Amino acid sequence: MSTIAYPAAGRGRVASDAEQRAWRISAISLMSVRVIQGFIYWGGGSRRFIYAPGKLNPHAAHWMANKFQTAMPGALFGMGHVISFMLHHFYVLYAGVILFSAAELIVGLMLMLGLFTRAAAVTSMGFSVVLMLMFGWQGATCIDEWTMAACNLAMGATLMLGGSGAWSLDNVLLRKKPQRADSSWFRWASGSRALPVSDLGFRNLALAVLAFVVVFNVGTYSYYRGSVVTPFHGGPVSPTAHHLTLTEAVVLPDGSVRFHVTLDAGTPEAPVHVVEAALLDASGAPVAQWDTEALSKMSKTSFANDYAYNKFGPGPFGLRAAMGAASMITLPAPAVHAGSVASARTLRLTDVDGRVFQTSVQD
Incomplete structure (x- = not known):
C-alpha cells in the first residue's frame, strides 16, 4: 500500500x-x-x-x-x-x-x-x-x-x-x-x-x-x-407561572402607599395583570383596597421603572407588566380614615389568575 x-x-x-x-x-x-x-x-x-x-x-x-x-x-x-x-x-x-x-x-x-x-x-x-x-x-x-x-x-x-x-x-x-x-x-x-x-x-x-x-x-x-438525579421540578425560576417580589412597602404621610415590585418569573409571551391591591391589618383583615378599575386609572407618574424597556404601568385589567420589569409604584391614598391606613401591616397584590403576593409594611 x-x-x-x-x-x-x-x-x-x-x-x-x-x-x-x-x-x-x-x-x-x-x-x-x-x-x-x-x-x-x-x-x-x-x-x-x-x-x-x-x-x-x-x-x-x-x-x-x-x-x-x-x-x-x-x-x-x-x-x-x-x-x-x-x-x-x-x-x-x-x-x-x-x-x-x-x-x-x-x-x-x-x-x-x-x-x-x-x-x-x-x-x-x-x-x-x-x-x-x-x-x-x-x-x-x-x-x-x-x-x-x-x-x-x-x-x-x-x-x-x-x-x-x-x-x-x-x-x-x-x-x-x-x-x-x-x-x-x-x-x-x-x-x-x-x-x-x-x-x-x-x-x-x-x-x-x-x-x-x-x-x-x-x-x-x-x-x-431536575430529572437527572432528582425528581422533575419547575425550575428555580418558573417559565410558566408569573411571580411578583414585593419589597420596601411603606405608607406615606398623605396615606398613599409606595412599594417596589419585580416580575421575576413566568413566560415572556404574556404580561402579568395585577387586578387588586390591598392593605391588611395585623389580623389579616383589609383596611384599604384598590380594585381593577382604580389600578387601571393610575397615572403613569405613579411608576418609577428601573428599566426603560419592559415596564410596569396601568393597563386595561389593572396593573400590567412584561417579564423582567421592576418598578417603584405609588398607590394613591385610599378614601378611608387615616388611622385605618396607619394600622396596615401587610401589602397584598392579586393577579388575574388568583395568585397572591405580599410583603410587610415598614413602620
Missing part, C-alpha cells in the same frame, strides 16, 4: 491512503451538521440585519433589549447582573447587541462555507454557552432555549474536532498554498486537515471536550428541571 506524509499524526508520522480516506470520509460526513449549525447562527444575525431590522431599532417594539430583560430572572452565574448593567447603559447595550448579531452572522457564514471552520466552531460553542446561561430556563412547555443551545454546543464541539474536510473553502486555501498543511495555526483554525496532534493527544482532547459538553449540558438541565 502506498503511503503519504501525514502531519496530523505527529512529526515524522506516515499515514496510509486508507487512513487519509477514513478521515476525509468522516469530515465530509459532518457536512449536514456544519451547514445547519452555520445556518442557525447566520439566521439569527440575518434576521436582525436584513429581515427584521426592528430588532436592532431601540424605538421598535421588538428591540432586543426587551428580549434581554426577559432573561434576567433566571440567568446563571451572574449573567443577570451583566444584563442589568447593559440595560442601564444604552451605548454598552447597543454596541453589545450589534457586535453579537454581527458575530453570529459572520460565524454562521464561515461554518456554511467551511472557512476557518474550527475557529468558527469554537466561537459558536461560546455563543451556545452564553445563550444557555441567559435564556436556558425559558420555555412554556419545555426548556426550548436550553434544548437549542445544548444541541448547538454539541454540534460546535463535533465540528471543532472533525473539521470541514474536502468540501470547504479551507481546502481551497490549502490547494492554493499546500505548505499550509505544515502550519499548526492553520490546522487548528481551519478544517481541511485533521488536527496536528498524535492519536493519543486527539483521544485525550476529544474526551476532555466530551466531558465539558456533558457536564455543562446535563448540569444545567438538572439545575433547570
